[in-house]
Amino acid sequence: MSSNASEGAIPTVDIGAILSPTATEEDRRQVVEAVRHASTTYGFFNLVGHGIPRAQLHQIFESSKLFFALPEEKRKEVHIGKALGRAFRGWEPPLIQQHQEGVLPDTKETFIIGREVSADHPDAGTFLTGPNLWPDLPKGDFEDVILAYQARMVELARIIVRVLVQGLPEAWGCAPDVLDGLTVEPAIPMRMLHYGPVKEKDPRQFGVAAHTDFSTITILLQQPGTEGLQVWYPPTEDWIPVPVAEDGFVINIGDLMQQYTAGYYRSARHRVVTFSEEDKHRYSVAFFLDGNLRFKTKPLDGSGTEIAVGEYVYSCLNRTLGARGPSL
Numbered sequence: 001m002s003s004n005a006s007e008g009a010i011p012t013v014d015i016g017a018i019l020s021p022t023a024t025e026e027d028r029r030q031v032v033e034a035v036r037h038a039s040t041t042y043g044f045f046n047l048v049g050h051g052i053p054r055a056q057l058h059q060i061f062e063s064s065k066l067f068f069a070l071p072e073e074k075r076k077e078v079h080i081g082k083a084l085g086r087a088f089r090g091w092e093p094p095l096i097q098q099h100q101e102g103v104l105p106d107t108k109e110t111f112i113i114g115r116e117v118s119a120d121h122p123d124a125g126t127f128l129t130g131p132n133l134w135p136d137l138p139k140g141d142f143e144d145v146i147l148a149y150q151a152r153m154v155e156l157a158r159i160i161v162r163v164l165v166q167g168l169p170e171a172w173g174c175a176p177d178v179l180d181g182l183t184v185e186p187a188i189p190m191r192m193l194h195y196g197p198v199k200e201k202d203p204r205q206f207g208v209a210a211h212t213d214f215s216t217i218t219i220l221l222q223q224p225g226t227e228g229l230q231v232w233y234p235p236t237e238d239w240i241p242v243p244v245a246e247d248g249f250v251i252n253i254g255d256l257m258q259q260y261t262a263g264y265y266r267s268a269r270h271r272v273v274t275f276s277e278e279d280k281h282r283y284s285v286a287f288f289l290d291g292n293l294r295f296k297t298k299p300l301d302g303s304g305t306e307i308a309v310g311e312y313v314y315s316c317l318n319r320t321l322g323a324r325g326p327s328l
């Protein structure tokens with residue numbers, strides 16, 4: 001069921017009926033319809049009814065705060081430059097990613113985790129693939145919390161992809177499992193994000209400047225009580241806020257899903273604005289389902305040419321990290 005949007009506000013969708021063994025077909029159909037509506041109109045929605053306990057959402061922020069409170073020398077020990085080969089893991093300091101010409105690099109600071117692939121695996125060190133880097137923090141307070149959260153995100157992402165496929169036009173005749181190959185050994189970069197105050201506000205600078213996600217879908221957890229995420233809404237040509245839903249996740253459609261669906265689902269531009277209050281901080285956790293890096297498909301309406309996950313994400317990352325990032 002959905003509690004639907006007033007015009008120009010990000011909708012909230014309760015996916016409880018998809019997970020409940022006792023829900024009726026009609027209840028499930030309504031969830032599919034609410035997700036379809038949100039994804040074609042906004043490319044964004046808040047998702048509740050996911051069944052992930054509040055304590056687990058709280059814990060991930062506690063782990064995040066532990067990491068970003070470490071002294072810089074400690075964060076440097078897991079700098080992205082230290083990841084194996086092109087695995088792209090670890091601490092990305094502020095001012096690395098730049099989304100377009102004419103804006104300054106993002107003020108965000110992030111810790112990047114991916115699917116754990118051991119160093120002796122034949123693919124280890126290839127693009128986005130390899131072992132994670134773990135900082136000098138108690139395993140039970142950090143690594144275990146993050147990997148448990150990551151496992152939940154993979155499960156949830158599989159469910160959402162299935163719901164999105166069910167919402168596609170019937171005329172396309174898509175099998176419900178048509179995109180399941182994406183979620184087999186997927187590339188799943190997860191960014192724990194920290195936004196600190198900026199000394200001087202500059203109109204060219206953002207926490208994260210306007211961009212679309214490269215991913216198939218993104219599952220974002222916003223810290224309760226904070227604001228700053230905005231999405232571009234073409235009908236009113238305006239940036240609209242993405243409010244924090246209690247115990248909810250923000251789901252957004254990424255570029256890959258937009259391409260798979262020939263633009264039916266929208267990969268919407270969004271950004272995070274800065275603030276200058278000295279003691280203010282904002283934390284968020286963005287889980288990107290890029291997908292299996294070897295997965296390829298044509299758009300599901302039968303048009304166009306094949307889209308390859310690995311090649312697409314590589315071109316986007318390379319463009320936005322430039323010489324400031326690790327060599328990928």
Ligand SMILES: O=C(O)CCC(=O)C(=O)O
Binds near residue numbers: 193220222271272286
């Ligand atoms: O921190 C947020 O709320 C959004 C971050 C974001 O858009 C991203 O990392 O792609």
Ligand SMILES: [Fe+2]
Binds near residue numbers: 211213270
């Ligand atoms: Fe984003």
